[in-house]
Amino acid sequence: MKMNGGNKRYALGKVVCLGSSSEGNAYYIEINRKGYPTPFNLLIECGFQYKELTKRLLKNGLSIRKIDAFLVTHEHHDHSLAVPKLVEYGKKVFAPKSVFEHYGILDQVNVNQIITIKPNKKSTTFRLADEIDVVGFELEHKNNDGSMTFNLGYIIKANCDFGLHRILFVTDTYYIRYNLSNIKFNTIFIEANNFARNLIFSIKEAQAKGDKFKEIHFDRVLHSHFLVENTIKTLVGTKKMNGFDLSETDMIYLIHLSASGNVNPYEIKSKVYETLRKKRKLRTIEHKGKIFLSPKVYVFRKNGEIIWKLILSIQALFITWLMKKGKSYLKRDIIKIYKTKLKN
Numbered sequence: 001m002k003m004n005g006g007n008k009r010y011a012l013g014k015v016v017c018l019g020s021s022s023e024g025n026a027y028y029i030e031i032n033r034k035g036y037p038t039p040f041n042l043l044i045e046c047g048f049q050y051k052e053l054t055k056r057l058l059k060n061g062l063s064i065r066k067i068d069a070f071l072v073t074h075e076h077h078d079h080s081l082a083v084p085k086l087v088e089y090g091k092k093v094f095a096p097k098s099v100f101e102h103y104g105i106l107d108q109v110n111v112n113q114i115i116t117i118k119p120n121k122k123s124t125t126f127r128l129a130d131e132i133d134v135v136g137f138e139l140e141h142k143n144n145d146g147s148m149t150f151n152l153g154y155i156i157k158a159n160c161d162f163g164l165h166r167i168l169f170v171t172d173t174y175y176i177r178y179n180l181s182n183i184k185f186n187t188i189f190i191e192a193n194n195f196a197r198n199l200i201f202s203i204k205e206a207q208a209k210g211d212k213f214k215e216i217h218f219d220r221v222l223h224s225h226f227l228v229e230n231t232i233k234t235l236v237g238t239k240k241m242n243g244f245d246l247s248e249t250d251m252i253y254l255i256h257l258s259a260s261g262n263v264n265p266y267e268i269k270s271k272v273y274e275t276l277r278k279k280r281k282l283r284t285i286e287h288k289g290k291i292f293l294s295p296k297v298y299v300f301r302k303n304g305e306i307i308w309k310l311i312l313s314i315q316a317l318f319i320t321w322l323m324k325k326g327k328s329y330l331k332r333d334i335i336k337i338y339k340t341k342l343k344n
């Protein structure tokens with residue numbers, strides 16, 4: 001029985017997702033810094049209209065006034081829509097230069113909040129707040145026209161009572177160019193957009209219907225977002241590639257699932273757990289006399305809710321098997337039945 005990382009799970013307070021998909025992303029994290037009586041409140045991404053963002057925060061008992069800093073990965077609106085208003089209202093927004101340029105507000109921002117990577121450098125490090133440093137590194141993401149988007153992954157290093165707490169945040173990329181296998185992440189946020197087979201099915205369907213727009217869209221997703229298969233490979237590694245060091249990881253949050261509705265969050269969750277178990281990456285930790293299985297895997301729905309019922313994943317696998325076997329009219333009916341079941 002490994003007893004690793006049990007204390008570190010309390011380096012973070014609340015983690016609340018306000019939305020997670022191409023329809024809008026925002027993730028609220030409380031960081032308990034060393035020497036501070038109250039947590040540092042961080043919002044990663046703000047991909048909603050300002051009003052909608054405040055509404056979603058309020059719904060979760062949170063106030064935008066209490067957020068100490070905002071961190072944004074790239075200019076796409078599902079990640080950055082509230083940036084202009086936040087800057088206008090004097091909030092501390094950290095984002096790549098391209099985000100502020102996109103909204104024409106570069107001159108209104110404090111220079112230490114503008115993130116750039118020097119040519120020939122792999123990454124940049126900046127101070128988010130006292131006891132919190134962030135490493136930004138470039139990811140592989142595309143615009144609708146096929147050109148590259150400047151999109152950053154972040155490693156947030158917070159000095160907490162139990163030592164350094166490392167948070168990885170990666171979304172909107174189809175792989176990670178850099179080897180991060182030597183970093184012991186405590187908390188991981190990583191995109192798990194869709195299964196390759198769903199996207200390939202969607203591309204073929206669009207081709208058959210002669211729908212060029214959809215064909216290009218799904219093809220872009222295929223080369224611009226993390227497929228579940230790649231998310232898993234990145235987490236646990238392959239023969240050719242080292243996976244992450246998960247020996248101190250307590251939480252894995254799977255984010256930015258496809259909004260198309262043809263992806264089953266329960267199947268994603270069970271696939272990830274299954275692989276972690278097979279690769280012996282799960283460990284037991286003890287805290288206050290209770291035994292926990294670690295890391296825990298959480299999947300966010302597009303409205304920010306976490307999926308809980310693990311028992312449903314068996315049902316989900318069965319339905320997915322049926323879907324693969326069934327014709328598309330049958331598939332639609334099954335999805336309908338499944339969705340109403342979930343609602344109840």
Ligand SMILES: [Zn+2]
Binds near residue numbers: 074076141172
């Ligand atoms: Zn994007």
